[in-house]
Amino acid sequence: MVVDQNAIDGIVSAEQAMYGPFFGSLGVTAAMAFAAAGSAYGTAKAGTGIASMAVARPDLVMKAIIPVVMAGIVAIYGLVVAVIVSGKVEPGGVNYTINSGFSQFAGGLVCGVCGLGAGYAIGIAGDAGVRALSQQPRMFVGMILILIFAEVLGLYGMIVALILGAT
Amino acid sequence: MATPSSVPPSTMANLFPNFRDQEVQSAVKNLLAYSLVILIVPLASMFLLKQFFFEALLGFASNDALTYSAIIAVILVHVVLGIWLLAATKQEDRKKRENKQD
Numbered sequence: 001m002v003v004d005q006n007a008i009d010g011i012v013s014a015e016q017a018m019y020g021p022f023f024g025s026l027g028v029t030a031a032m033a034f035a036a037a038g039s040a041y042g043t044a045k046a047g048t049g050i051a052s053m054a055v056a057r058p059d060l061v062m063k064a065i066i067p068v069v070m071a072g073i074v075a076i077y078g079l080v081v082a083v084i085v086s087g088k089v090e091p092g093g094v095n096y097t098i099n100s101g102f103s104q105f106a107g108g109l110v111c112g113v114c115g116l117g118a119g120y121a122i123g124i125a126g127d128a129g130v131r132a133l134s135q136q137p138r139m140f141v142g143m144i145l146i147l148i149f150a151e152v153l154g155l156y157g158m159i160v161a162l163i164l165g166a167t
Numbered sequence: 168m169a170t171p172s173s174v175p176p177s178t179m180a181n182l183f184p185n186f187r188d189q190e191v192q193s194a195v196k197n198l199l200a201y202s203l204v205i206l207i208v209p210l211a212s213m214f215l216l217k218q219f220f221f222e223a224l225l226g227f228a229s230n231d232a233l234t235y236s237a238i239i240a241v242i243l244v245h246v247v248l249g250i251w252l253l254a255a256t257k258q259e260d261r262k263k264r265e266n267k268q269d
Contacts, residue, residue: 062194063202063255069205073244076209080237087233112196145250158241162234 015099020092023101027108028086031161034112035078035154038119042071043124046130053134063140064133067126070151074115074122081111085165107164115155120148128157197254205247213240 046067054061085104090096131145213236221232 059188059194062197062251062258065198065202066251066255069202069248069251072205075247076241076244080213080241082235084230084233087230139255153242162238 010078015097016093017098019094019103020096020098023086023098023105024089026031027101027105028082029108029163030091030097030105030112031085032067032078032082033125034109035074035081035115035119038154039071039078040076040119042074042119042121042123042126044069046071046126049127052129056158057134057135057145060133060137064116064130067122067130067147069148071119071122073151074154075121076162077154078111078115080163081108084162089166096123103164107161109156110164111161115154117152118152118154118157121153122147125150129148194258201247201251201254205244205251208247209240211245212243213237217238227231 003147019164050061050064050068053064085108088100088104092098092101125143128145129139129146132139190234215230216236216239217229221227222229225232227235
């Protein structure tokens with residue numbers, strides 16, 4: 001079989017395309033923006049619940065604010081992945097093929113969308129949870145468990161993103 | 168917060184009807200402290216660990232140092248969250264005991 005050196009050179013240079021970093025940067029944006037959107041929804045939804053239950057029970061604020069804190073942690077996942085991936089984006093070349101760019105894009109997207117889902121779940125469950133908490137303080141443990149299971153979804157996304165982005 | 172009693176009850180008392188309540192005041196103070204801690208701890212630990220521990224002490228490359236410090240920052244955030252949960256639960260227990268004594 002005759003090997004065409006020109007074709008091999010073409011493939012190698014195509015893998016080092018200059019648009020590789022575009023996908024890496026897009027991954028950074030996706031990680032931060034989607035995670036922040038989920039966190040914002042969770043904060044807003046849980047915040048309305050806290051505002052309406054704290055009128056009657058302001059002493060429970062330390063417990064009722066926990067959904068907001070958990071939504072904030074989802075945004076920290078996005079921030080961590082965005083900072084790590086942005087440290088690895090560089091001009092396309094031997095060290096940065098389009099494979100790196102694509103896997104960073106995938107990593108950012110998986111972290112961002114998992115964060116979006118986790119924030120959404122935390123918002124809805126937290127809203128219902130804090131309203132129930134003002135009526136029945138024993139609901140606290142149940143609310144925390146629900147929130148932790150919602151939060152872990154974002155953590156899974158961050159782990160996969162770190163694995164993808166680290167390659 | 169040393170407002171004399173002669174001040175008409177229009178400003179602080181209207182905004183926060185329960186603000187003088189000892190319980191509410193301690194809850195708000197706790198909340199402020201924990202909020203500051205949970206905001207500062209992950210960011211500070213991530214960048215300080217990278218700069219002064221992994222890079223300066225252990226001599227890791229910049230990328231590796233950032234990854235490891237990020238993992239430690241996420242773990243630290245959960246530690247702070249756990250302490251928060253403990254504090255919230257303890258507060259409730261203490262209140263219950265006081266109510267029983269009454």
